[in-house]
Amino acid sequence: MRLEIRHLTKHYRRGRTHFDAVSNVSFSLADGAFVCLTGRSGSGKTTLLNMLIGLLSPDSGEILVDETNLFLLDDRQRSDFRNARIGYIPQGRSLLGNLTALDNARLPFHLRRRSGDSLQKARELFAQVGIPHLENSYPAQLSGGELRRVALARALINSPELILADEPTSDLDIETAQEIFALFSSLNAQGVTFLAATHDVELSRRGSAIWEMHSGRLTQKTE
Template sequence: MLLDIKNLRKDYTRGQQTFAAVNNVSFSMASDDFVCIMGKSGSGKTTLLNMIAGLLTPTQGKIIINDTNLFELNDQQVSAFRNQHIGYIPQGSSLLPNLNAIDNIRLPFYLTKREPQTCLSYAQSLLEKANISYLQEAFPANMSGGEMRRIAILRALICKPQLIIADEPTSDLDDESSAEIMQLLTEINQQGTALLIVTHDNDVASYSQKVLKMSAGKLLT
């Protein structure tokens, strides 16, 4: 099993009241799964994804990826593990405006002090496979929303992760761009990368192998 979530909970305190944004969630994924989590805004979807990505610490529970309990690691180890095993695609535009496309894609190599030049040919091959080689030297200000989202996906792939996590990957895109993004993500999954997506869009969910529904912090069965 690639991913095993056990009794995961995240509490927040507002004033004198404590509430569970994620409440006792458990599920698992194999290495070739494509899973979609659906739910309304405020249902806990993004909080759940951010814990799985190692960006938030749970109040209780376990996140086990490749037999490693993520939160038995310290902050530096979690960051290194995420860089090696998880590709994260946050919601909205997440590219650095002062970097062109090829450097945005290679950004994870900069952050871990590895030499970005060593992954240049791979980054170029990703651009070619996504049919956007023409964007290599382009800056985000000169890209469409769909183009920026594709670059963000390629950035998530640059370290060859086993798991891609995407938060509303087609939000604010038109129908044509959304379909292109989902086709790209489907191809990535078919090539052997597990895919976990959060969305409120039924059309996006239709691409997945399994749909989980979330409400008030809980996964519905």
């Protein structure tokens, strides 16, 4: 899946302060790329990803996913598009407390009418992310790193073409983080496109390119 971003801007105001959390950002993300997005806390990474996934509307600019202009779709079409084609791993905690870990991961499959069942796929994913023993646990019973891995399985359940990951390894120990990035690399080798915000310099080198944000601008691209 190819992403084409043109002059994307998101403006915020806080009290008397006005600023662009994302400021005139343009780039293209080639089909099959694996880009790591770095930048200091507050530089606009999450704001950018939230626009790319279609959850936050930009003040100006365009997001083209393949040939589709994301913000020319209506809400329903946009969420269908996201559900079918994009996997998102949000930065914060995002699981539903009244569902088991496995049911949280299966949820995106069942939000739309689909044939088949998600149980086997969810179990495979739980094994891949190293939490097969936690299927029936509830989010309140899990550690930060375990929650992260459930969110990862949830992002993968519909076999997305593009994965947007916001600090996917932030709660993980080094070994588990490396395993997760190895999983990303193998999915990438199968053609899945990645854009991952990460503070982890070591892991970011595993991608095909490192981009850096600074005060809302995309300042540096290292291929």
